[in-house]
Amino acid sequence: MSDAFDYDLVIIGAGVGGHGAALHAVKSGLKTAIVEADVMGGTCVNRGCIPSKALLAASGRVRELRDDHHLKSLGIQVGQVGYDRSAIADHAKNLVSKIQGDLTNSLTRLNVDILKGWGRVVGEQKVAIDTAEGEKIVTAKDIILAPGSVPFVPPGITTDGKTVFTSDEALKLDWLPDWIAIIGSGYIGLEFSDIYTALGCEVTIIEALDQLMPTFDPDIAKVAQRVLIAPRDIDTRAGLIAKTITPGNPVVIELADRETKEVVEVLEVDACLVATGRIPAAKNMGLERVGVELDRRGFIPVNDRLQVTRNGEPVPHLWAIGDATGKMMLAHAASAQGVITVENICGQDHTVNYMSIPAAAFTHPEVSFVGLTEPAAKEKAAAEGFAIDTVRSYFKGNSKALAEGETEGLAKVIYRKDTGEILGAHIIGLHAADLIQEAANAIHQGQTVTDLSFCVHTHPTLSEVMDEAFKRAVVVPV
Numbered sequence: 001m002s003d004a005f006d007y008d009l010v011i012i013g014a015g016v017g018g019h020g021a022a023l024h025a026v027k028s029g030l031k032t033a034i035v036e037a038d039v040m041g042g043t044c045v046n047r048g049c050i051p052s053k054a055l056l057a058a059s060g061r062v063r064e065l066r067d068d069h070h071l072k073s074l075g076i077q078v079g080q081v082g083y084d085r086s087a088i089a090d091h092a093k094n095l096v097s098k099i100q101g102d103l104t105n106s107l108t109r110l111n112v113d114i115l116k117g118w119g120r121v122v123g124e125q126k127v128a129i130d131t132a133e134g135e136k137i138v139t140a141k142d143i144i145l146a147p148g149s150v151p152f153v154p155p156g157i158t159t160d161g162k163t164v165f166t167s168d169e170a171l172k173l174d175w176l177p178d179w180i181a182i183i184g185s186g187y188i189g190l191e192f193s194d195i196y197t198a199l200g201c202e203v204t205i206i207e208a209l210d211q212l213m214p215t216f217d218p219d220i221a222k223v224a225q226r227v228l229i230a231p232r233d234i235d236t237r238a239g240l241i242a243k244t245i246t247p248g249n250p251v252v253i254e255l256a257d258r259e260t261k262e263v264v265e266v267l268e269v270d271a272c273l274v275a276t277g278r279i280p281a282a283k284n285m286g287l288e289r290v291g292v293e294l295d296r297r298g299f300i301p302v303n304d305r306l307q308v309t310r311n312g313e314p315v316p317h318l319w320a321i322g323d324a325t326g327k328m329m330l331a332h333a334a335s336a337q338g339v340i341t342v343e344n345i346c347g348q349d350h351t352v353n354y355m356s357i358p359a360a361a362f363t364h365p366e367v368s369f370v371g372l373t374e375p376a377a378k379e380k381a382a383a384e385g386f387a388i389d390t391v392r393s394y395f396k397g398n399s400k401a402l403a404e405g406e407t408e409g410l411a412k413v414i415y416r417k418d419t420g421e422i423l424g425a426h427i428i429g430l431h432a433a434d435l436i437q438e439a440a441n442a443i444h445q446g447q448t449v450t451d452l453s454f455c456v457h458t459h460p461t462l463s464e465v466m467d468e469a470f471k472r473a474v475v476v477p478v
């Protein structure tokens with residue numbers, strides 16, 4: 001370490017991005033400090049992945065145990081199935097505190113200094129921290145900004161945290177409304193509709209775009225509509241925006257036509273979850289002190305190496321990762337960016353291959369994908385002058401899925417017809433979130449559908465759904 005600085009690396013934000021960067025920095029021999037203004041672990045641990053998966057696990061069991069038809073087909077009978085809302089909420093709360101503790105210990109064990117307080121850049125290679133004891137200045141050879149994101153609440157919507165709320169409050173599961181409107185059909189809205197319907201609530205999903213689940217591949221969205229929406233107590237409105245939402249009892253929602261903005265319907269519901277995306281939390285970090293302007297949407301501008309840019313040029317020794325960069329707002333993407341950034345700080349020249357980063361919605365069944373959707377792949381193919389092909393395989397033909405009595409779903413692989421390069425993979429079905437990893441690794445390693453078709457998959461496992469798809473692919477070299 002250079003004696004000229006207090007640290008080799010100071011990271012602002014101890015979410016999963018900052019945490020991943022800190023662990024890799026220690027491994028790379030850097031003296032590291034991490035600055036955190038709130039609770040350790042950021043969104044993922046406290047208000048995101050972890051509590052939502054705990055609620056999904058518990059509510060998913062309730063759904064399964066109440067599915068007489070399914071249980072009967074396996075020869076099982078159960079009596080009345082009940083649940084305790086506050087005990088489910090405690091399961092999520094306890095898991096959060098366990099993982100928060102583990103994450104903190106993993107840093108202290110490696111001698112990463114945890115500096116509590118609001119961090120700001122106050123000059124090149126200089127950070128000020130507003131601690132409980134007053135301002136503390138530290139110098140660092142390199143600085144990584146990892147401030148994350150917060151829920152976006154569109155104009156016209158008032159939240160009170162009780163009847164109208166975002167995922168931050170919903171995860172506490174303080175109460176269960178009879179009827180809840182969910183604004184947004186992205187993965188957060190879908191996961192909550194899974195939780196609420198499993199626990200007996202009626203849900204209305206409101207989506208501004210013309211189709212529900214707009215980020216999914218169209219084939220997957222079609223199956224998701226049939227499996228995750230249609231058979232459940234879910235009512236949907238697409239192409240409408242929530243123009244105003246007023247908290248209270250009832251919550252009043254004015255739905256307007258997306259184009260004309262004219263109110264076309266008024267809903268009166270018990271509660272409303274606003275799941276309309278997230279915005280970066282990059283304000284008040286002193287970026288103006290080093291001449292950096294946030295982009296139009298408030299993200300920190302970075303280049304492919306994750307260096308913060310000023311008028312398009314990298315600012316020396318200043319880096320940014322995670323949700324605040326707006327590249328891919330996922331926990332594992334943030335931490336991958338952290339690792340790559342540390343590599344670059346140490347003199348390497350790496351970039352993140354976002355095409356190989358998978359994403360999942362942990363609904364029952366799960367939905368997952370990596371790479372491009374079919375329409376996006378077609379666009380790329382047209383622009384670059386090659387042909388694509390797609391293959392599908394179905395859970396209903398898989399022995400393990402049949403044994404589980406869970407045969408809904410399909411896997412779809414999109415590939416270059418001439419080379420077999422995988423452009424995208426999409427799965428809906430049992431354990432889809434685990435199954436996607438094979439395609440993600442293949443994209444990362446540049447393996448083709450042909451390469452994968454020769455890989456041996458354990459029988460009988462769900463991985464054979466992917467095996468089947470790879471084997472069905474036909475590559476025609478030109």
Ligand code: FAD
Pocket residue numbers: 012013014015016017018035036037038039040041042043044045047048049050052117118119120146147148149167188281284285321322323324328329330331332333334362
């Ligand atoms: P964050 O986790 O937001 O952490 C940023 C940290 O920086 C915070 O602790 C904040 O307090 C701190 N901070 C900010 N500014 C300062 C400052 N100036 N000084 C000091 N500290 C500061 N992703 C998945 O991959 N899988 C999932 O299943 C999943 N589920 C989700 C479910 C929900 C309901 C939500 C909301 C999100 C979910 N996500 C999921 C997304 C995931 O949580 C985020 O992508 C991830 O947390 C981003 O990590 P980050 O490190 O960029 O930021």
